[in-house]
Amino acid sequence: MTQQLPSAVVDRPVVGSYANYAAAQRAVDFLSDNKFPVEHIAIIGSDLRMVETVLGRLTRGRAALAGLGTGAWFGLLIGLLLSVFAQGPHSVLVLILSGILYGAAFGAIAGFVGHALTGGRHDFSSRSQIVAARYDVVADTEVAEEAKNMLIKLDWREG
Template sequence: MSMSVSMPLGGVQVGSYDSYERAQAAVDHLSDQKFPVENVTIIGTDLRMIEKVTGRMTWGRALAAGAAAGAWWGLFVGLLLGIFAEDGSNWLGSVLSGLLIGLVFGAAFGGMGYAATQGRRDFTSTSRITASRYDVMCDPSRAEEARAILARFSLRG
């Protein structure tokens, strides 16, 4: 009968940090010390999504956002088509036509998208995933060396 010990994903823990920036700084320090960082993994635990409400969604805002996005795409297409124009006036016409058509279609699609929600989401927001803890893991054969380097790093700052 063979016995095996399962190893956690990423190896063994050599450091634990309360922010991703601190874990990233620790791995950067390992790299600065010429440690082979290809043996290192950062694992975030206890993940949560944070959604920050940035404002109220209205018909005007939905139409304006759609029009702005459409105008950018229309400008891009107009510039591409303008490359093939024979003279300057046709180039300007292609760019302006693309811009206006994009603006109109963007506003229409922005309005349709807002209407499709039927008032169930009348706000705008941004979201991000964060973890409560970030563990720096390392291959077991290099773990002691990494721990020693990170111990000196934590004493510095």
């Protein structure tokens, strides 16, 4: 089920349209720097698409290594929490190191087994992000003309 934006957001006039988010953000920053009431502004991304960037091949060894790192951090956290109740500096060190070692071991096993259970269906690591083809800066009707005029000045400056 897709969620609809409130018509109060969508029906506002476009005061600037940009090819990337950084440019739209720069426009809103310009308005803010010039004391424009930016609470009347929104940035709307249009024509969304999901881009998955493949980072590399994922083997069982790499999955185990990633699990080892995650497990070590989790073990450190558990070791630090348990060390609050320790009775001396030696036992604090033992608890922290034990937490790291056990966490790393369990994390490596979990990473290896988890990847093995996929049966080779997803043998690569990747990063997903949602990107828009266009970013529109919109404003409430009562301040739209002022915003548009200010953004024309920004275009003159950068153009």
